[in-house]
Amino acid sequence: MDLSLKQRLLGAAVLIALAVIFVPMLISGSAPQKSAEMETSTLAIPPAPDREFQTRVLPVDPSAANPTAASTPAPPPDTIATVDTSTAPKPAPPVAAAPAEVASAAPSKPAPTMPEAVKPQAAKPEPVETAKPMPGLAANGRYYVHLGVYASDKNARDLVASLKKGGFPASAEASEYQGKPAERVRVGPFADRAAAEAARLRIKQAQPGVPGSVVAAMEDATSDAPANAVPAARAGGWAVQLGALKTVDDANKLRDRVRNAGFVAFVDKVDASGTALWRVRAGPEVDRAAAEKLRAGIKDKLKLDGIVVTQ
Known part of the structure; x- marks a missing residue:
């Protein structure tokens, strides 16, 4: 088919389609509906309120505001004030005294005076006696190794002899055990606890079965x-x-x-x-x-x- 014929047919089809769309609209004459946003409404303005206005004129002159002052003429500036001394002034009527004032004028009985309380005298503090130091009291300390109390004199003497052979200053002293006479064995004295403790350890090695403990004996010095x-x-x-x-x-x-x-x-x-x-x-x-x-x-x-x- 010829190209020019095709173009003509296509153009005719487009025209027919446009006619089908717009011709019914023109014939019906109905316009598109407006949306709610495009609608306009009229607002009624309320009438203005009725007001009554009054006009008043206020005077600036003070005499006009006070008619009493306006009726009394002001004295001239050169006038001197005078006082009439020919007539005696009338005395003012006496004023009755108030009942409270009359009562106060009457003599009253003096109030009874209370005797002053006797102030107790503060007790004088008694002097506090301070402890008087005694320089020689328990001044010398001696330490011993206590090796027990023996009811048998022979056992005590044998232990003392054995300790003396080992070079220890042992001794036995009379004592009591459960109300019976006994012998107490100890080694010393030593000048300090350290020396007594060292002697106890050496005795423990030499006499394992003998109990020993370090005791202190304080003596007063003269x-x-x-x-x-x-x-x-x-x-x-x-x-x-x-x-x-x-x-x-x-x-x-x-x-x-x-x-x-x-x-x-x-x-x-x-x-x-x-x-x-x-x-x-x-x-x-x-x-x-x-x-x-x-x-x-x-x-x-x-x-x-x-x-x-x-x-």
């Missing part, structure tokens, strides 16, 4: 410790004991007093005959001469007596 009480090679074995007190509070107070004076002091606890004592000591010192010098300084500064003891 004078200074002798110069040979401590070996010369042992440094710091001397001190000055200033007292032995029964309470730790009193001992601490005495210690603090010595410290505040510039000396080194300490407190140690001992058991003397079943009673606890707190000893106050100054030092320790390297030798006995230094301990004696320390005692003299404390005596001069604090007026406290002391004894030289081993430490």
